[in-house]
Amino acid sequence: MTNNISRIMKFKTTPYHSHLIKDTERLSAFYEGISQYAEDLDYLENEEGLINKVVYDLGCGSGVLTYFAALYFSAVVGFEKDSKIAGYAKENLKDFENVLIVNEDVLKLEGLDKADLIICEMLDTALIDEEEVLALNHFIDFKEDNCTVIPSKVLNYVEPVSMERRNVHWEDDDYHPNYNIIGKSICYSEIDLQSRIDENFEDVLEFAINEDSKFNGIKITTITLIRDNIVCGPTPMFNPPLFIPVDEINCRAGDTVKVKLSYKMGGGIETIKTELI
Ligand SMILES: C[S@@+](CC[C@H](N)C(=O)[O-])C[C@H]1O[C@@H](n2cnc3c(N)ncnc32)[C@H](O)[C@@H]1O
Structure with a gap:
């Protein structure tokens, strides 16, 4: 190397x-x-x-x-x-x-x-903003039966946060947003890049809040399996953490909060929607 x-x-x-x-x-x-x-x-x-x-x-x-x-x-x-x-x-x-x-x-x-x-x-956090998924789906017809795709998989984690900024944004080397993590991280999706991928994501995420706080956002962290035994990222140039605002509510330690999250992979951050349930 x-x-x-x-x-x-x-x-x-x-x-x-x-x-x-x-x-x-x-x-x-x-x-x-x-x-x-x-x-x-x-x-x-x-x-x-x-x-x-x-x-x-x-x-x-x-x-x-x-x-x-x-x-x-x-x-x-x-x-x-x-x-x-x-x-x-x-x-x-x-x-x-x-x-x-x-x-x-x-x-x-x-x-x-x-x-x-x-x-x-063409990776980015949760595969939302770049064309990874669209490209791999388009290339389904140009794959031998035993074709391997590198990377192999993407795992997405989400945490509830109390955050200062009220728009969708990333953290990188030059910009460190102000926020507090106020509950447990959950692995909310696992995307297998070896076969056709459903571009539309929608699910209800259930967060266990662990401190009295103002809940108003979620932080997504993406981990890439380059192969099943090689884990990579996030790094500032590779899937930096993504912050998404949610309608604000006051929470107590021990509360459970449900948020419906949806987006289109490859559709861009403007496809992201959140709704408190
Ligand atoms: C994250 S960069 C990675 C570049 C390179 N693979 C590397 O690892 O350093 C993604 C690249 O994909 C290219 N790209 C994005 N969409 C594309 C498309 N639809 N067709 C061909 N190239 C595309 C971009 O121009 C950019 O150079």
Whole structure:
């Protein structure tokens, strides 16, 4: 990984993609996941030392995950809709004969060959604001029967909070919102990225409040399983905690509060709705 990091640090990128490649927790987890998948298949290596498998990297950005896959597999295609970063990815990976970078919106692609491995890092908290789920659902028809998707799963946790800001917002390196956690965390959803995903989420969440407080929001924390044994995030660049306002009520320690939460994965934060029950 150390040699790979020094190569990646020379990649041409936009400022946003540069932050992504400096997030070493994210990068190491994906590297480990891709290597682990490859190691299980090393008996398929051809005379060039590459495994004969077709890999797609959806939303490849600077090409960093495409690069990891290109170290192992004979045919790796990175798809990227932003022409500037797609151009950089082409340049970053120009030495690899087994790599093709395609500057297209993955949601518009039709008639592709089937892939053995799909890597898709268009993740964001609870999969709401980026196109991970839409892209993976669109690629269902371009998967071999035993196709693996990296990441494997997403787990979403929620906590009741008393928070200062009254709009939907994230926490990141530059912005630390003012809030108190006032009850137990619950794992409210587990999304398996290996098969078709229902884009619409709706459920009633039941919170056990553990202090006298003003309840007026929820905090969502997303944990990604890159493979079933590799856990990643959240990090400031990868699924930072998401805060969602709820109508305010005064609570006592020991109260139970019910909130109906709904959103569309890939639909954006404007699809988020909450209702006190
Ligand atoms: C979170 S970044 C990750 C980039 C890269 N995979 C990495 O791990 O560093 C997501 C990338 O997906 C691209 N993207 C988003 N929607 C897309 C779409 N519909 N088709 C192709 N690329 C898309 C974005 O432009 C962005 O470069």
